[in-house]
Amino acid sequence: MPAIYLDNAATSFPKPPAVAEAMVRYMTEVGASVNRGVYASAQDAGMTTLLLREGLCRLFGHGDPTHCILTCGNTMGLNMVLRGWLRPGDHCLVSAVEHNAVMRPLQDLAAEGVSFDRIPCDSAGRLDAGAVEGMIRPNTRLLVMANGSNVSGAVQDAQAVGDVCRRRGVPFVLDAAQTAGHWPIDFEKLGLSALSVPGHKGLMGPSGTGALLLSKDFAGQLRPIVTGGTGSASDEEVQPPYMPDRFESGTPNLPGIYGLQAAVDFVLSKGVETFRDHETALTARFLSKLRSIPHVRLAGPWDLEDRVGVVSLDFETVDNAEASFRLEQDYGIMTRCGLHCAPAAHRALGTFPQGTVRFSFGWYTTEEEIDAAVRAVAEIAGA
Numbered sequence: 001m002p003a004i005y006l007d008n009a010a011t012s013f014p015k016p017p018a019v020a021e022a023m024v025r026y027m028t029e030v031g032a033s034v035n036r037g038v039y040a041s042a043q044d045a046g047m048t049t050l051l052l053r054e055g056l057c058r059l060f061g062h063g064d065p066t067h068c069i070l071t072c073g074n075t076m077g078l079n080m081v082l083r084g085w086l087r088p089g090d091h092c093l094v095s096a097v098e099h100n101a102v103m104r105p106l107q108d109l110a111a112e113g114v115s116f117d118r119i120p121c122d123s124a125g126r127l128d129a130g131a132v133e134g135m136i137r138p139n140t141r142l143l144v145m146a147n148g149s150n151v152s153g154a155v156q157d158a159q160a161v162g163d164v165c166r167r168r169g170v171p172f173v174l175d176a177a178q179t180a181g182h183w184p185i186d187f188e189k190l191g192l193s194a195l196s197v198p199g200h201k202g203l204m205g206p207s208g209t210g211a212l213l214l215s216k217d218f219a220g221q222l223r224p225i226v227t228g229g230t231g232s233a234s235d236e237e238v239q240p241p242y243m244p245d246r247f248e249s250g251t252p253n254l255p256g257i258y259g260l261q262a263a264v265d266f267v268l269s270k271g272v273e274t275f276r277d278h279e280t281a282l283t284a285r286f287l288s289k290l291r292s293i294p295h296v297r298l299a300g301p302w303d304l305e306d307r308v309g310v311v312s313l314d315f316e317t318v319d320n321a322e323a324s325f326r327l328e329q330d331y332g333i334m335t336r337c338g339l340h341c342a343p344a345a346h347r348a349l350g351t352f353p354q355g356t357v358r359f360s361f362g363w364y365t366t367e368e369e370i371d372a373a374v375r376a377v378a379e380i381a382g383a
Contacts, residue, residue, distance in 0.1 A: 085218075094144050125300055143161065148308045282370050289374040317381055
């Protein structure tokens with residue numbers, strides 16, 4: 001029984017061959033750190049790191065590679081923004097379908113005097129962009145929003161939200177966990193102050209990698225939450241004020257950087273629109289066949305406009321955990337069952353506390369795998 005991997009919303013698999021090849025080259029031929037030597041292998045590491053920053057800026061419409069901070073993942077990038085920006089007495093706006101990567105640090109900050117409100121979403125997980133302006137207070141200092149839901153697959157209208165934030169002078173932070181590499185994102189056009197992306201999902205890089213792209217004004221006021229050695233200004237015991245060193249303390253994950261640089265090159269070579277079209281076609285195929293299957297409820301939008309290849313199902317005749325178990329045991333199909341670290345999203349979608357079985361498609365997903373998944377769903381649901 002062949003394995004069918006449909007959990008790309010958690011992490012993409014397989015990766016482009018060039019990713020592993022680049023990581024092996026670093027481990028076997030380079031081995032040096034960055035900013036800590038002038039010998040040839042250290043310069044190789046420095047050049048690869050620069051190429052990665054430049055590639056990420058091209059991919060996301062950002063003009064300054066020095067303001068592309070390399071992180072150990074999307075959760076770290078979001079924590080850097082939330083904990084480095086908000087202070088007691090500040091107010092923050094989030095959507096009603098946020099992931100715990102936003103909500104847990106925000107709840108921590110709420111215990112310290114930061115307040116927040118949730119922008120309402122409809123039953124398909126789409127944000128009410130028209131409600132944003134009326135929710136802004138005099139002390140609103142940040143709006144943080146997931147660009148795409150890791151539960152429903154709905155892609156929010158970031159342009160509409162960004163236009164309001166720009167007009168009202170509220171910094172706008174976009175969490176691109178489910179859209180980076182899947183969906184076109186233009187930092188400047190959206191009026192972003194910060195964009196946080198994971199390296200291991202749609203960008204198809206290794207785990208433990210990511211990036212935080214910052215506007216110049218926002219970076220200048222953002223407080224680093226980690227300080228230490230940077231390989232620069234070593235005569236000083238204070239953090240360097242210049243970018244990107246201000247936010248990049250400690251020895252970086254160079255094997256990951258090499259792998260992510262190869263992955264970003266792969267995405268750029270094909271174009272994000274190519275990835276989006278492929279996943280939209282797969283989603284259309286899955287949803288069209290799903291319509292005829294009784295006893296299964298879709299948690300999210302049926303239409304293909306403004307959605308990524310993430311489809312959550314609520315089985316009505318069998319426990320969702322059992323359905324997910326049978327999908328793997330009987331059909332070799334790997335999905336993710338539960339609340340997906342996003343209880344707020346499940347509350348908005350009406351699938352709390354039971355959660356859903358999530359199918360998520362990627363670049364290497366085939367039409368044959370989609371058809372096999374739908375047949376399995378029908379059999380498990382008793383159709």
